[in-house]
């Protein structure tokens with residue numbers, strides 16, 4: 519049995535009230551909550567060994583450096599990267615994608631093609647459009663169907679020897695679709711294109727193995743995985759990271775500096791200019807430990823139960839439509855009620871203590887496909903319960919009654 523009662527005790531925030539009602543937190547797709555085990559690591563850092571890393575001979579600096587590099591190793595092991603220096607610490611998924619897009623500016627020629635999917639978050643669209651503006655490369659789009667799945671026959675046709683890079687999310691934040699990334703990677707490699715997978719939404723639910731996937735770049739954010747905000751990772755194959763130029767200049771990323779010429783540090787420091795989010799990086803490692811202690815198979819099985827239960831209950835509400843109906847999806851339910859604006863439903867749910875997200879979820883092309891302004895999105899984590907699903911369903915019924 520999944521130890522849900524014990525797990526909920528790890529999250530202090532889950533016992534607070536909002537508008538006098540117990541908090542029902544169903545906005546995990548935006549950011550996850552933080553267990554006490556991770557909060558303790560943050561408090562310990564600032565209480566006991568706060569210091570700048572990699573630069574000091576003094577004891578505190580050494581301790582902080584060791585813990586920070588230990589966290590890099592935890593991330594390496596978690597994603598099964600071959601080398602620790604293939605893990606670049608960043609401020610999150612957005613920065614990781616921008617880093618790669620910046621690097622590809624020196625590798626693309628006018629007329630080269632790069633490919634995005636219709637299911638992407640804006641962070642996996644806009645940096646590539648900026649890259650196209652800089653280089654004259656052309657952005658191609660893999661379209662989706664009414665279930666919110668990518669049309670793979672079309673993908674095969676779009677690929678050619680002009681395709682240099684394909685970037686697709688592992689799981690869609692707006693719809694929850696799990697994309698067949700193994701196939702996407704294999705087909706891209708057949709034409710010599712590199713692949714970046716945006717794992718921001720996948721990493722709270724699954725444990726990706728970057729070597730088994732044979733993926734070139736994989737990116738994620740700690741704050742969606744029970745870690746703090748402002749920290750994340752970029753995995754890149756060593757050969758690719760060596761090909762890309764530095765993203766930012768500054769301290770820490772250099773070997774030697776004179777006014778005539780600067781030489782750069784090796785991996786991973788070449789991409790880590792300036793003082794990083796030291797505490798955040800260490801806490802990211804602790805969050806990975808926490809999730810692995812529960813086990814990703816256990817998390818997936820429990821969340822699947824929640825998804826099935828919530829889908830069934832919500833579908834009983836007349837006029838409610840779910841967007842994203844792929845069989846292969848994670849615990850995200852995006853929905854609308856006929857004739858009611860999603861924002862209004864979200865506002866009433868908030869008054870009942872229920873936190874959901876409303877709007878376009880930084881995925882306007884998906885909303886344009888469905889010809890809607892946005893949706894209400896309930897995104898479940900392993901610390902949510904069926905009782906909370908019942909509260910959500912009752913809240914949506916109440917909102918419908920008040921607004922219809």
Ligand SMILES: Cc1ncc(COP(=O)(O)O)c(C=O)c1O
Nearest residue numbers: 610611612639641691718719739
């Ligand atoms: C699929 C996806 N990609 C990228 C991002 C951006 O992540 P961050 O804001 O942590 O950089 C998000 C955030 O919601 C996301 O869901």
